Amino acid sequence: MLLPFSYAVRNLYRDRTRLAQTLGGSALVVFLVMGAHALNEGMRKTLSASGSPRNMLILGKGSEESMQRSEVSEQAAGITEASVSGIYAPLGDRAVSPQIIHMANLGLPDGTRIRGLVRGVTAKALLTHPEVTVMEGHFPGPGEIMAGRLAWKRFGIDEGDLVPGTELRFDSATLTLSGIFAAPGTVLESELWMNLNDLRTLAQRETVSAVVVRLDEGDPADVQLFTRQRLDLELSAVTEQSYYARLATFYAPVRAMTWTTAALIAAAAVFGGLNTLYAAFASRVREIATLQAIGFRRTAILISFIQESLMTSLFGTLLGALAAVLLLADRVIYLSAGAFRLGFGPETLFAGLLAGTLLGLVGSIPPAIRCLKPSLPQALRD
Amino acid sequence: MENDQDILIRCLSVTKQYKKGENLVTPLDTLDLDIPRGDFLAMMGPSGSGKTTLLNLLSGIDQPTSGSIEVDGVAIHALSRRALAAWRARQVGYIFQLYHLVPVLTAFENVELPLLLDDLKRRERREKVEAALSLVGLSDRMHHFPRELSGGQEQRVAIARALVADPPLLVADEPTGDLDRESADAILGLLQTLSREQGKTIVMVTHDPKAAGAASRTLHLEKGQLLEAVS
Ligand SMILES: Nc1ncnc2c1ncn2[C@@H]1O[C@H](COP(=O)(O)OP(=O)(O)OP(=O)(O)O)[C@@H](O)[C@H]1O
Numbered sequence: 001m002l003l004p005f006s007y008a009v010r011n012l013y014r015d016r017t018r019l020a021q022t023l024g025g026s027a028l029v030v031f032l033v034m035g036a037h038a039l040n041e042g043m044r045k046t047l048s049a050s051g052s053p054r055n056m057l058i059l060g061k062g063s064e065e066s067m068q069r070s071e072v073s074e075q076a077a078g079i080t081e082a083s084v085s086g087i088y089a090p091l092g093d094r095a096v097s098p099q100i101i102h103m104a105n106l107g108l109p110d111g112t113r114i115r116g117l118v119r120g121v122t123a124k125a126l127l128t129h130p131e132v133t134v135m136e137g138h139f140p141g142p143g144e145i146m147a148g149r150l151a152w153k154r155f156g157i158d159e160g161d162l163v164p165g166t167e168l169r170f171d172s173a174t175l176t177l178s179g180i181f182a183a184p185g186t187v188l189e190s191e192l193w194m195n196l197n198d199l200r201t202l203a204q205r206e207t208v209s210a211v212v213v214r215l216d217e218g219d220p221a222d223v224q225l226f227t228r229q230r231l232d233l234e235l236s237a238v239t240e241q242s243y244y245a246r247l248a249t250f251y252a253p254v255r256a257m258t259w260t261t262a263a264l265i266a267a268a269a270v271f272g273g274l275n276t277l278y279a280a281f282a283s284r285v286r287e288i289a290t291l292q293a294i295g296f297r298r299t300a301i302l303i304s305f306i307q308e309s310l311m312t313s314l315f316g317t318l319l320g321a322l323a324a325v326l327l328l329a330d331r332v333i334y335l336s337a338g339a340f341r342l343g344f345g346p347e348t349l350f351a352g353l354l355a356g357t358l359l360g361l362v363g364s365i366p367p368a369i370r371c372l373k374p375s376l377p378q379a380l381r382d
Numbered sequence: 383m384e385n386d387q388d389i390l391i392r393c394l395s396v397t398k399q400y401k402k403g404e405n406l407v408t409p410l411d412t413l414d415l416d417i418p419r420g421d422f423l424a425m426m427g428p429s430g431s432g433k434t435t436l437l438n439l440l441s442g443i444d445q446p447t448s449g450s451i452e453v454d455g456v457a458i459h460a461l462s463r464r465a466l467a468a469w470r471a472r473q474v475g476y477i478f479q480l481y482h483l484v485p486v487l488t489a490f491e492n493v494e495l496p497l498l499l500d501d502l503k504r505r506e507r508r509e510k511v512e513a514a515l516s517l518v519g520l521s522d523r524m525h526h527f528p529r530e531l532s533g534g535q536e537q538r539v540a541i542a543r544a545l546v547a548d549p550p551l552l553v554a555d556e557p558t559g560d561l562d563r564e565s566a567d568a569i570l571g572l573l574q575t576l577s578r579e580q581g582k583t584i585v586m587v588t589h590d591p592k593a594a595g596a597a598s599r600t601l602h603l604e605k606g607q608l609l610e611a612v613s
Pocket residue numbers: 377378400401402407409427428429430431432433434435436
């Protein structure tokens with residue numbers, strides 16, 4: 001007892017302007033929803049991949065939320081290594097990595113200044129961060145610095161500006177770029193790593209920022225117990241995972257903003273869609289009445305209107321999703337914590353599809369019901 | 383009075399009232415009417431006398447405020463809206479002054495609409511649609527859209543749509559009101575043929591005495607009451 005599908009299809013073409021409007025509106029909304037979803041997914045995935053549950057961060061007491069602010073005595077690494085059991089130790093080499101995180105101003109050979117976090121490390125960092133692999137060149141020794149493969153993007157410079165052999169000015173010193181490293185899906189990829197001792201001198205500090213410990217069969221609680229027992233060192237231990245998870249909550253406002261923007265535009269699109277569809281359906285009141293006189297039920301007409309609207313919004317969804325994939329898929333977004341590759345996945349597509357479907361339903365049902373309201377004799381008279 | 387078996391439509395003290403703001407309008411006031419099966423009835427009367435209102439009541443588009451309407455033994459004044467829609471689909475074909483064809487469907491598809499409410503195979507539907515269009519003389523315009531047809535042709539498509547599902551009752555509200563004389567005569571001739579050769583019961587509202595002349599009898603509606611005229 002349904003109306004022919006062709007009725008819905010041909011109704012689409014009755015007004016090309018309306019078709020273009022509703023198509024464009026739903027494409028835009030789907031694009032934004034997918035963008036917002038991908039950004040959030042990207043941030044979540046990157047931050048959660050950045051922290052290993054096996055890694056413990058030993059930080060200065062009171063600075064558990066910021067490695068940058070934290071100060072840890074130089075001896076802490078040695079004492080930790082001696083006191084904590086169950087540390088990951090391939091070939092007997094214990095994975096305990098003292099690190100300095102420092103906000104630095106660097107000068108490129110052409111005079112461009114770049115500002116960002118530099119991590120001072122020893123070779124032990126490769127034990128605590130096995131996801132890091134040197135792709136090109138070698139690990140930085142004294143007088144050297146190494147760049148993550150996304151660092152150039154983060155600084156807004158050309159990839160060619162950061163190649164092995166490049167000389168970077170750091171205050172009075174000159175550092176040679178020794179290599180490029182990868183650390184897939186983590187924030188490390190947009191960092192610069194250099195020799196720990198060099199950075200300590202250049203940053204004029206006596207302490208390190210943190211000691212990273214990678215556990216094997218060891219219990220994180222043991223590390224925490226150790227920091228509590230050595231009151232004299234004023235340390236605190238958190239898992240690297242919870243550290244980055246907390247960092248993620250720091251970005252909640254950014255996430256809220258992207259969703260709010262998407263929601264506002266979607267609301268505007270729904271409102272616009274309601275109006276255009278109301279006008280479109282209202283112009284067919286007599287025709288709808290005729291169909292009812294013939295014997296079609298209101299439900300059949302409602303379904304046809306929903307089909308018509310869904311066809312537009314789903315085609316818009318296709319366009320929006322295509323645009324999102326083409327324009328956003330491999331985009332990297334830079335925030336102070338690092339570079340986030342937009343996380344496109346089946347859920348992103350699903351979010352877009354959901355948005356498009358809802359748009360089609362919410363935009364068409366109220367105007368359709370309103371146009372089916374007048375009594376049959378009234379509608380035939382109009 | 384005719385024998386009960388020959389009566390298709392029986393209205394008993396039918397009253398229809400509308401609220402118009404504070405006022406109550408009563409276009410039909412305790413009206414009685416019997417329409418025998420196979421009758422071709424013309425209804426005339428001044429504008430606002432309730433012709434459309436009565437036609438809507440007889441054909442199940444509207445329901446009376448009080449009184450009873452039985453069509454072929456079915457008390458349609460008491461049917462639910464849903465049951466009424468199903469009843470209309472089987473029992474009534476509608477012809478309107480302004481044709482009311484669906485503009486995005488071809489002549490063929492417009493005529494096919496009532497058949498979609500039945501359980502018919504595609505081929506059966508095609509045969510019926512082709513037969514109906516050939517009866518109104520539009521076999522060659524089957525795949526034209528309404529905007530590609532003249533007013534007279536549109537009305538013929540509307541008639542084909544009204545009769546394709548073979549309902550016993552056809553109602554027409556000023557079917558020639560928007561047509562030139564020649565097209566109007568063709569439509570009236572068609573209605574006469576349907577009445578005579580297919581035994582359809584036809585109720586037609588018209589302002590045109592010549593159109594009324596095509597019917598077998600004419601009723602005048604005035605002040606909510608019916609007066610029979612000599613035809
Ligand atoms: N839905 C309605 N609400 C209020 N009043 C109505 C409604 N439908 C009809 N009327 C009133 O009922 C009366 C009869 O109307 P109706 O349309 O039946 O007249 P008619 O004889 O068909 O007139 P015309 O020749 O102009 O078509 C008129 O006064 C009209 O205003």
